[in-house]
Amino acid sequence: xxxVGLSFRSLRSRAPIVFLVVLNLSLSIALYIGVVSxxxxxxxxxxxxxxxxxxxxxxxxxxxQILLYTVFNIGEPGGLISGxxxxxxxxxxxxxxxxxxxLGDSFKGFRVIGTTPRFFDAIEVRRDQPLQFAMGQxxxxxxxxxxxxxxASDLGLNIGDAVTIQxxxxxxxxxxxxxxxxxxxxxxxPTGTAFxxxxxxxxxxxxxxxxxxxxxxxxxxxxxDDIISQMGLRSNYASNAAFVGVKSPLKLFSVQRRIxxxxxxxxxxxxxxxxxxxxxxxxxxxxxxxxxxxMLVIAAAVISMVAMTMASxxxxxxxxxxxxSVGASPxxxxxxxxxxxxxxxxxxxxxxxxxxxxGTWVGSIYLEKQFGLVVGSGLLHTEDLWVLVYVIGAAxxxxxxxxxxxxxxxxNDGITVKL
Amino acid sequence: MPDKDRRPILEVKNLFYxxxxxxxxxxxxxxxxxxxxxxxxxxxxSGGGKSTLLxxxxxxxxxxxxxxxxxxQSMRDLSASQCDRFRGEHIGLIYQSLNLIxxxxxxxxxxxxxxxxxxxxxxxxxxxxxxxxxxxxDSLNMPYEKFANMNTENLSLGQQQRVAAARALIxxxxxxxxxxxxSALDDENCNEFLxxxxxxxxxxxxxxxxxxxxRRIAERFDRVINLETLFxxxx
Numbered sequence: 001x002x003x004v005g006l007s008f009r010s011l012r013s014r015a016p017i018v019f020l021v022v023l024n025l026s027l028s029i030a031l032y033i034g035v036v037s038x039x040x041x042x043x044x045x046x047x048x049x050x051x052x053x054x055x056x057x058x059x060x061x062x063x064x065q066i067l068l069y070t071v072f073n074i075g076e077p078g079g080l081i082s083g084x085x086x087x088x089x090x091x092x093x094x095x096x097x098x099x100x101x102x103l104g105d106s107f108k109g110f111r112v113i114g115t116t117p118r119f120f121d122a123i124e125v126r127r128d129q130p131l132q133f134a135m136g137q138x139x140x141x142x143x144x145x146x147x148x149x150x151x152a153s154d155l156g157l158n159i160g161d162a163v164t165i166q167x168x169x170x171x172x173x174x175x176x177x178x179x180x181x182x183x184x185x186x187x188x189x190p191t192g193t194a195f196x197x198x199x200x201x202x203x204x205x206x207x208x209x210x211x212x213x214x215x216x217x218x219x220x221x222x223x224x225d226d227i228i229s230q231m232g233l234r235s236n237y238a239s240n241a242a243f244v245g246v247k248s249p250l251k252l253f254s255v256q257r258r259i260x261x262x263x264x265x266x267x268x269x270x271x272x273x274x275x276x277x278x279x280x281x282x283x284x285x286x287x288x289x290x291x292x293x294x295m296l297v298i299a300a301a302v303i304s305m306v307a308m309t310m311a312s313x314x315x316x317x318x319x320x321x322x323x324x325s326v327g328a329s330p331x332x333x334x335x336x337x338x339x340x341x342x343x344x345x346x347x348x349x350x351x352x353x354x355x356x357x358x359g360t361w362v363g364s365i366y367l368e369k370q371f372g373l374v375v376g377s378g379l380l381h382t383e384d385l386w387v388l389v390y391v392i393g394a395a396x397x398x399x400x401x402x403x404x405x406x407x408x409x410x411x412n413d414g415i416t417v418k419l
Numbered sequence: 420m421p422d423k424d425r426r427p428i429l430e431v432k433n434l435f436y437x438x439x440x441x442x443x444x445x446x447x448x449x450x451x452x453x454x455x456x457x458x459x460x461x462x463x464x465s466g467g468g469k470s471t472l473l474x475x476x477x478x479x480x481x482x483x484x485x486x487x488x489x490x491x492q493s494m495r496d497l498s499a500s501q502c503d504r505f506r507g508e509h510i511g512l513i514y515q516s517l518n519l520i521x522x523x524x525x526x527x528x529x530x531x532x533x534x535x536x537x538x539x540x541x542x543x544x545x546x547x548x549x550x551x552x553x554x555x556x557d558s559l560n561m562p563y564e565k566f567a568n569m570n571t572e573n574l575s576l577g578q579q580q581r582v583a584a585a586r587a588l589i590x591x592x593x594x595x596x597x598x599x600x601x602s603a604l605d606d607e608n609c610n611e612f613l614x615x616x617x618x619x620x621x622x623x624x625x626x627x628x629x630x631x632x633x634r635r636i637a638e639r640f641d642r643v644i645n646l647e648t649l650f651x652x653x654x
């Protein structure tokens with residue numbers, strides 16, 4: 001029976017209160033891990049939104065704004081890029097592909113994006129993971145519509161259903177392009193990105209349905225046949241923005257430079273990663289606030305552990321004297337206290353990990369449904385383990401206070417039993 | 420047997436220890452010795468400096484002057500942590516009451532006696548410390564099958580004191596110090612306690628120094644000394 005054995009037996013005798021202290025500490029650790037995991041998941045969700053896209057082309061403007069309206073469906077586009085400018089960029093020898101994006105209309109509150117079939121090959125939602133179809137297929141007919149998983153689940157649409165595109169972002173009296181035979185051809189798999197909440201149509205169809213419109217009013221609409229015959233699948237169209245892939249990452253900056261030097265439209269070429277980093281800086285301060293609060297909760301739990309130890313010292317005066325009498329030095333007793341704290345902290349860490357894993361697993365079902373956040377597998381990262389090291393360190397450090405009290409007391413009391 | 424032929428196991432010379440004001444209480448012992456195999460009772464009232472004396476002998480409190488030698492080792496030459504280890508190796512202590520750690524079983528309380536001393540563990544020639552503790556319980560009229568794992572709070576006062584004696588005895592330390600171990604016991608338990616303590620004592624190397632105000636036990640000891648006499652001069 002050594003000091004460690006004595007510590008365990010002493011803890012066992014106070015099992016109910018020790019359990020509560022462990023629970024307290026473990027919940028605070030779970031909270032911290034939860035906050036960090038949610039931060040990591042939302043960051044991953046951010047970054048997944050546009051993997052595979054090297055540059056976002058848009059009329060000159062603020063990087064973050066461009067990112068928000070092209071990738072996150074937030075805000076309004078800044079203007080148009082002419083078909084000629086798009087062609088010039090597309091013909092750049094280092095550009096691999098270009099997918100135009102035309103915005104402005106909606107379908108029952110979901111944003112409509114006019115684009116080309118290339119969209120489905122080029123966009124990746126996670127590294128090297130192209131968009132997949134849960135039902136149906138991509139554009140075949142001229143008026144085909146593809147929707148994101150969230151649109152499908154919210155509206156309960158089936159392949160072949162008619163879709164009525166509304167002019168603008170919706171509202172009570174907005175005009176509808178209700179004469180045009182848009183119909184659903186495909187539903188995408190959930191991606192955990194903003195693409196779950198979009199309605200995709202051919203860019204030529206989007207442009208065609210606005211021919212004859214002025215100031216949000218239909219003056220002289222074209223029939224569907226007219227649109228097809230006029231617009232056809234012509235390759236010259238204007239768009240609000242475009243996703244661009246380059247042939248080699250090494251050429252990224254030269255392509256970006258050439259785009260900004262183009263004559264004609266003033267264009268921005270945003271590197272998504274750079275834009276995301278700026279955006280993240282903005283959101284990051286909120287995350288840091290949450291992390292700070294979670295750390296305070298951990299600190300409070302450590303303090304409550306110390307309080308328990310301090311309180312127990314008074315009732316343990318007798319046993320400390322007995323231990324001194326059989327040859328334990330004050331350092332032995334301090335060690336006894338430290339082993340108890342370490343035991344509590346280590347158990348709290350293990351329990352905290354378990355709670356956080358179960359919690360995120362349960363929470364992930366909700367998160368994915370509500371926010372489209374896809375929870376990855378490896379929730380616990382090595383950097384999280386540092387938190388555990390800090391917690392154990394803090395527990396040991398904080399035990400210094402009761403340890404000092406105990407040391408002074410045992411030196412004073414000696415082997416005399418005081419009650 | 421003349422004193423000069425006998426080895427002292429404990430020798431106290433010119434010991435002075437005084438408390439700081441306001442108590443101002445002090446004790447002085449010019450000479451005291453306890454020989455190997457000897458059992459000595461120090462008779463004195465409560466509050467007469469007994470605890471102080473035990474703290475001094477066991478090396479927890481340092482005297483203001485004078486010397487204490489146990490097994491030819493001057494306590495003054497030992498550092499505080501060496502004192503603790505020395506106490507674990509050579510001294511077994513029994514208190515008046517509340518001797519046992521409540522969160523340990525009876526057997527674990529006994530084993531505590533040798534927990535901090537490799538030498539005392541090594542002296543347990545019989546198989547293992549656990550077996551030895553079981554044997555001690557048996558010899559205390561507490562069959563180990565029944566009592567070994569019992570919670571100490573379920574033991575009677577007399578049983579608790581006997582377990583405390585077993586803890587002091589395990590691993591045969593040279594000096595058994597006892598602070599009023601019988602004053603809380605009735606006659607029957609008191610007799611049983613002393614009988615068991617003395618019967619397990621190895622007179623060839625162990626000695627007992629007991630402090631008490633309990634006169635009914637005096638006849639069992641080799642020597643009885645009044646605390647006042649001791650503090651006044653020699654014994």
